[in-house]
Amino acid sequence: MIINEALTVNGRTVNNRIVFQPMEGCDGTADGNIGELTQRRYMRFAEGGAGIIWFEATAVCKNGRANPRQLYLTEQNVDTYKNLLQNMRSVSLEKFGYTPLMILQMTHSGRYSKPNGTPEPIVAYRNPLYEKGKEDLSYQSITDEECDALPEMFAHTAQLAEKAGFDGVDVKCCHGYLFDEFLSAYDRKGKYGGSFENRTRLYLNCIDAVKNALPDTMLVTTRLSAYDGFPYPFGFGASEQKEIDLTEAEKILAELQKRNIELVNITIGNPYLIPHINRPFVGGPENGEIGVQRAVKITGELQKAFPTLKLILSALSFKGADAINFAEKRLENGDCSLVGFGRMTFAYPDFYCDFLENGSLDTNKLCVKCGNCSKMMRAGGVAGCPIRDKEIYLPLYKKYMEK
Numbered sequence: 001m002i003i004n005e006a007l008t009v010n011g012r013t014v015n016n017r018i019v020f021q022p023m024e025g026c027d028g029t030a031d032g033n034i035g036e037l038t039q040r041r042y043m044r045f046a047e048g049g050a051g052i053i054w055f056e057a058t059a060v061c062k063n064g065r066a067n068p069r070q071l072y073l074t075e076q077n078v079d080t081y082k083n084l085l086q087n088m089r090s091v092s093l094e095k096f097g098y099t100p101l102m103i104l105q106m107t108h109s110g111r112y113s114k115p116n117g118t119p120e121p122i123v124a125y126r127n128p129l130y131e132k133g134k135e136d137l138s139y140q141s142i143t144d145e146e147c148d149a150l151p152e153m154f155a156h157t158a159q160l161a162e163k164a165g166f167d168g169v170d171v172k173c174c175h176g177y178l179f180d181e182f183l184s185a186y187d188r189k190g191k192y193g194g195s196f197e198n199r200t201r202l203y204l205n206c207i208d209a210v211k212n213a214l215p216d217t218m219l220v221t222t223r224l225s226a227y228d229g230f231p232y233p234f235g236f237g238a239s240e241q242k243e244i245d246l247t248e249a250e251k252i253l254a255e256l257q258k259r260n261i262e263l264v265n266i267t268i269g270n271p272y273l274i275p276h277i278n279r280p281f282v283g284g285p286e287n288g289e290i291g292v293q294r295a296v297k298i299t300g301e302l303q304k305a306f307p308t309l310k311l312i313l314s315a316l317s318f319k320g321a322d323a324i325n326f327a328e329k330r331l332e333n334g335d336c337s338l339v340g341f342g343r344m345t346f347a348y349p350d351f352y353c354d355f356l357e358n359g360s361l362d363t364n365k366l367c368v369k370c371g372n373c374s375k376m377m378r379a380g381g382v383a384g385c386p387i388r389d390k391e392i393y394l395p396l397y398k399k400y401m402e403k
């Protein structure tokens, strides 16, 4: 099966096609360090056998943190990260004879910044779709000068990631966070708004700064929203009628290719406003199956337009017991080069081991697509699976829901 085959990305070997997608646990410490639950989650991931473990959104600056417990890599805490990575590699090496490629997702949460627990939005532009009913709130549009300072911050975090022992870094551009929002800043004035070149300037400048700050052995990659799911001019990748339009996503992939970036993690949607597009679930406004098909269609079109790029397909947890077989078919069909799992890793981090051992997944351990991990996060708590990882997360879930 292709899913078990190795793949080379910018000269680095990925041992199979399974990607553990970035999943925020909101369980770091106030100073951005790894907390007890963070440690536990990643050690469980290390036992999962994935080819790539994509570390969750990690802030590059304090005011861009999505919550007061979001990871934030600094000179002061880098050694704890290093320790965790070493332990993960040892466990994986002993169990599987290989280590996963580990990538750190670097983020500025932009509109969704809550560094002190309450919203302190930093926006690319005022967006009536997101701000409905909140017209009185003072949303701070980031200035061009503040934008100019970001490439250095990303470069600095990337260097810390290298020091910690990560194999690569992701300049995050998805899910409505800062750089993704810039992609649809059609009406913003100045050098970061308007034309395609201007709207992608900050993102690409950050990628260039990160590449310049790192040795060639460090992978530079990105998680890119190819379609926000909002009509033009309030979202990226869509017409005024909200139809998918991948013209500019393809132009971005061409820019990435020019920069010798081979690995791109494709995603879609905004988890705050249209979570069914981002992470298909049961009981949403559309059958989750439609959401999975949308993700496949978009990633497939992009993969076929850029056959030498290694694209990751997202949103596979919904497929449940059939997830691996479905993923294998997508690989065989050339819709993607790797397959990503998000919620499944919270519920059932050893799903791939079970598949290798038994040829099937254990239906008693599967993610049930209930959305409770997201509910915990939105309630301001830590995120985990209260159904399959009950002992730890059920009491916390109950506590948050009582509030």
Ligand SMILES: Cc1cc2nc3c(=O)[nH]c(=O)nc-3n(C[C@H](O)[C@H](O)[C@H](O)COP(=O)(O)O)c2cc1C
Pocket (backbone or CB within 6 Å): 021, 022, 023, 024, 025, 056, 057, 105, 174, 175, 223, 267, 278, 279, 280, 314, 315, 316, 317, 318, 340, 341, 342, 343, 344, 373, 374, 377, 383
């Ligand atoms: C609790 C939770 C936390 C998440 N954290 C991140 C994150 O840190 N970075 C990111 O790019 N996506 C994040 N996502 C999105 C997932 O990576 C993934 O794209 C999404 O859940 C769809 O995949 P799935 O259907 O396999 O869960 C998160 C999703 C959930 C539910």
